[in-house]
Amino acid sequence: LGPIRGEVEVGWYSTGYKFIEAYNIIPSFFTFALFPVMSRQANEDRPALVRSYQLAVKLLVTVALPVAVVTTFLSPTLIGVLAGNDYLPHGAIALTLMVWSIPVGWINSVTNYVLIAIGQQRALTRAFVIGLTFNVVANLIFLPIYGYPAAAIITILSEIVEGLPFYITLHRTLAPIPWFNILWRPALSAAIMFGITWAGWQVHPLLGLASGGIIYIGLILGLKAFDGDEQAQLISVLPSGLRVRLARQPGMSQQ
Numbered sequence: 001l002g003p004i005r006g007e008v009e010v011g012w013y014s015t016g017y018k019f020i021e022a023y024n025i026i027p028s029f030f031t032f033a034l035f036p037v038m039s040r041q042a043n044e045d046r047p048a049l050v051r052s053y054q055l056a057v058k059l060l061v062t063v064a065l066p067v068a069v070v071t072t073f074l075s076p077t078l079i080g081v082l083a084g085n086d087y088l089p090h091g092a093i094a095l096t097l098m099v100w101s102i103p104v105g106w107i108n109s110v111t112n113y114v115l116i117a118i119g120q121q122r123a124l125t126r127a128f129v130i131g132l133t134f135n136v137v138a139n140l141i142f143l144p145i146y147g148y149p150a151a152a153i154i155t156i157l158s159e160i161v162e163g164l165p166f167y168i169t170l171h172r173t174l175a176p177i178p179w180f181n182i183l184w185r186p187a188l189s190a191a192i193m194f195g196i197t198w199a200g201w202q203v204h205p206l207l208g209l210a211s212g213g214i215i216y217i218g219l220i221l222g223l224k225a226f227d228g229d230e231q232a233q234l235i236s237v238l239p240s241g242l243r244v245r246l247a248r249q250p251g252m253s254q255q
Helices: 007-023 025-044 046-083 090-117 121-146 148-173 179-201 205-222 228-236 240-247
Strands: none
Touching: 007 025, 007 046, 007 090, 007 148, 025 046, 025 090, 046 090, 046 179, 046 205, 046 228, 090 121, 090 148, 121 148, 179 205
């Protein structure tokens, strides 16, 4: 981006990317904590590994989507606070585009660790090479024409291109993953959240954010994004006092 479009656009892009790096701490710590469990399951109980993987993906996507929605609306404020008005509106545009890479990127993060657990490191190398090649070629083609917005969109596409070999390998070596069943409820909830947030934003930003967040949580619960077994797994890792209270709630699974 620097040699092709200049250091000013690098500044806009990199300022937005700092938030993506900050958000990526979430899947990093999550998958690092989960890896010992997945490694044990890979050796002892592959069906349990599949269930753990699906739950991990659903959790990460359920968090990533509302983060992306909120960041889309707050990107000018976030960039203004971090870097100042000199980086507006372009830094905010870069962030608004790039933040939609995190749902796919977070799935890739946990998939990466699952493939390591089942001994598919060679497949990881192939996927990284494919993703890197796509990223470099796409940037060389589109950066001279469109600049930093192209770089931001290519960030999203690179996550998808890198992820496809991951999922093909996972399908072949572990189990078919029911992606639609895992993702449709969080995706629908986030889409409705976006619409409600936008409508409320026209009245007042806080109203938009609050109403969107409440609607999202309500939809995740109402659509039963997490089934009974998944609820039991989640409850089992909570502190004992909270676990007992939740287990007593109607409709909550007990373990």
